[in-house]
Amino acid sequence: MDSRRKFLKKIGAGSLLLSLPPIYAQQAKVLSREVNKPIVLSTWDFGLKANAEAWKVLSTGGRALDAVEQGVRYTEADPTERSVGYGGRPDRDGKVTLDACIMDENANIGSVAALEQIKHPISVARAVMEKTPHVMLVGDGALQFAQEQGFPLENLLTEASEKEWREWLKTAKYEPVVNIENHDTIGMIALDEQGNLSGACTTSGMAFKMHGRVGDSPIIGAGLYVDNEVGAATATGHGEEVIRTVGSHLVVELMRQGHTPQKACEEAVKRIIKFTESRKKTLDNIQVGFIALNKQGEYGAYCIHGGFNYAKYDDAGNQLISSPHYLI
Ligand code: ASP
Numbered sequence: 001m002d003s004r005r006k007f008l009k010k011i012g013a014g015s016l017l018l019s020l021p022p023i024y025a026q027q028a029k030v031l032s033r034e035v036n037k038p039i040v041l042s043t044w045d046f047g048l049k050a051n052a053e054a055w056k057v058l059s060t061g062g063r064a065l066d067a068v069e070q071g072v073r074y075t076e077a078d079p080t081e082r083s084v085g086y087g088g089r090p091d092r093d094g095k096v097t098l099d100a101c102i103m104d105e106n107a108n109i110g111s112v113a114a115l116e117q118i119k120h121p122i123s124v125a126r127a128v129m130e131k132t133p134h135v136m137l138v139g140d141g142a143l144q145f146a147q148e149q150g151f152p153l154e155n156l157l158t159e160a161s162e163k164e165w166r167e168w169l170k171t172a173k174y175e176p177v178v179n180i181e182n183h184d185t186i187g188m189i190a191l192d193e194q195g196n197l198s199g200a201c202t203t204s205g206m207a208f209k210m211h212g213r214v215g216d217s218p219i220i221g222a223g224l225y226v227d228n229e230v231g232a233a234t235a236t237g238h239g240e241e242v243i244r245t246v247g248s249h250l251v252v253e254l255m256r257q258g259h260t261p262q263k264a265c266e267e268a269v270k271r272i273i274k275f276t277e278s279r280k281k282t283l284d285n286i287q288v289g290f291i292a293l294n295k296q297g298e299y300g301a302y303c304i305h306g307g308f309n310y311a312k313y314d315d316a317g318n319q320l321i322s323s324p325h326y327l328i
Contacts, residue, residue, distance in 0.1 A: 036297025037195060039314040040067060042188035043236045043291060046084070047311030048318055050075045050186055055313045064190040064198035065104045065126075072100075072122050072200045075186045079158050083184040086119045087158040088204025090165050092172065093211045096156040099203050099218035100125045101136075105196035105228040111136040113218040117153045118146045122202045125218070136218070168208050176206050176238065176285065183207060185217045187224060187234025189293045197232045197293070199224045205239070215239025221249035231255045231295060233264070237288035237303070245271045251292045261292035262300025262324075269302045269326055289323055302326070 038058035040051050054071030058064070076085025083089065090096045100121035101111035110129025113136065115121050124146045128137050137145050147153065157165075176183055185203035192198075201224040203217040216222035216239035223239070225248035226232040233251035235242045242248070247268050254264035272288050289303035291310045301310050301323040308323040 035191075035195060035295070036314055037191045038064075038067075038193050039293065039297045039299070039312070040071065040188060040190040041291050041293055041299055041310055041312050042071065043186055043234065043289065043308075043310050044184050045309060045311065045320055046075050046078070046081050046184075046186060047188070048320055049078075050188060051311045051313040051318050054188065054190060055318070058190060058192055058313075061193050063194070064192040064196050065102070067190045067192065068188045068198050068200035069102065069122055069126055071188050071190075072186050072202050073120055076120050076122060076202055079160075082161060082164075082204075083207070084186050084203055085121070086154070086156050087161055088156065089161050089207035090157055091205075091211045091213065092168075092174070092208045094157065094162070094165055095211060096161070096204055097211070098156070099205055099214055100201060101218045101220055101224055102126050102129060102198070102200045103220060103224055103226040103232075104129070104198045105226070107226075107228070109135045109220045111218040111220060112142040112146075113138040113214045114212060115139070115142045115146065117143065117156060118151050119154050119156065120151065122200050124149070124151060125200075125202075135220070138214070139212075165208065172208075174208055174210075183237070185215075185223065185236045187217070187236055187291065189224075189226070189232035189234055189291065191232075191293060191295070191297050195295065197226050197228050197295070199226045199232045199234055201234050216242035216247065219243060221246045223248060225249040225252045227252050227256070229256075229295070231261060231264075231293055233261075233268075233290055233292040235288060235290050236308070238286050241272050241276065241286055241288050244275055247272070247288070247290060251290050255292065255294050260300060261294050261298055262302070265290040265292050265300050265302035266324075269304060273304065273326060283327065291323075
C-alpha cells in the first residue's frame with residue numbers, strides 16, 4: 001500500500017473511532033490493535049473516585065505521572081478511607097505512619113516510608129524523586145524534608161481511627177484479616193495519550209502494625225514497578241509477601257517475556273503461593289492482589305482470595321471490575 005493510501009486509511013480509522021460511542025470505540029481499538037490509551041487502573045473501589053481525578057489529566061492530554069499523583073491524592077485526603085493517608089488506621093502505638101512511592105516513564109523513582117503528620121506522602125515521594133539525589137527517605141528524615149519543601153504538619157489521626165485503635169488496645173492482637181478492611185492500598189498505573197506509563201502507590205499500611213514496620217507499598221519493585229518499554233504493575237495486600245517476591249517487578253518482567261497482563265498477574269500470585277507453601281505457612285489469612293497494564297493498554301488482575309476489585313477508566317468509562325482469584 002502506498003503511503004498516501006496508508007495515510008487515508010489511518011485518517012479514516014481515526015475519525016470512525018471518534019464518531020463511535022465510547023464502548024464501541026474501545027472495542028474497535030482492541031480489534032484494530034490500536035493502543036488503548038489513555039487508560040488508568042487503580043486498586044479497590046476507592047479507585048473509582050481516584051481514577052476520575054486522574055482522568056481529568058489524561059483526557060486533556062496530560063502526563064501519566066501527573067495523573068497518578070493527582071489521582072491518589074484524592075484518596076489520601078479522604079478521611080473516610082481508613083487505609084490510606086489522612087484518617088488511616090494507626091500503628092499499635094497510635095501513630096499514623098504513611099508509605100508511598102512513585103515512578104515515571106524514564107525510570108525516575110521517589111519514595112517515603114514511615115512518614116508522619118503529612119497528608120500527601122505521594123507528593124513528598126515525587127519531591128524526593130525530583131529534588132534530591134536519593135530515591136527513598138524514611139521517618140524523621142522524610143518528615144524534615146517534607147517540611148523543608150513546605151508541606152504542612154497535620155494531625156492525621158481522626159476520631160474514628162483513634163476510637164478503633166483504643167478498642168483494639170483491649171486485646172492488642174495483630175491479626176490482619178483477608179478483605180476485612182484493616183488494610184488496603186491505592187496503587188494506580190496509567191498510560192497517557194503520548195504512550196507513556198507511570199505509577200503511584202500510597203498507604204497507611206497494615207492497621208496496628210509494629211511502629212517502624214514498612215510494607216511493600218513504598219518499595220519500588222515490590223508495591224509498584226514501571227518499565228516504559230513493557231508495562232506497569234502495582235500490588236495490594238500483605239506487604240511482607242509482596243516484598244518476598246518483589247511482586248510488581250516480577251509482573252512486569254513476566255510481561256516482558258511475552259505474557260499478557262492477566263497471565264503475568266496470575267504467575268506472580270502463584271509464586272507467592274509457592275513461597276507460602278515452602279515456608280509451611282497457610283494461605284488462610286494472606287491476601288495479595290496485583291493489577292497490570294501493558295504498552296498496548298491491555299490490562300489484567302489476579303489475587304489469592306476472592307473479594308479484590310479494581311477500577312479501570314478508559315474510553316469505555318470508569319468501571320469497577322472484580323478480580324479473578326486463585327482460591328474459591
Ligand atoms: N500492602 C499494604 C502493606 O502491606 C497493605 C495493603 O495493601 O493491604 O502495608
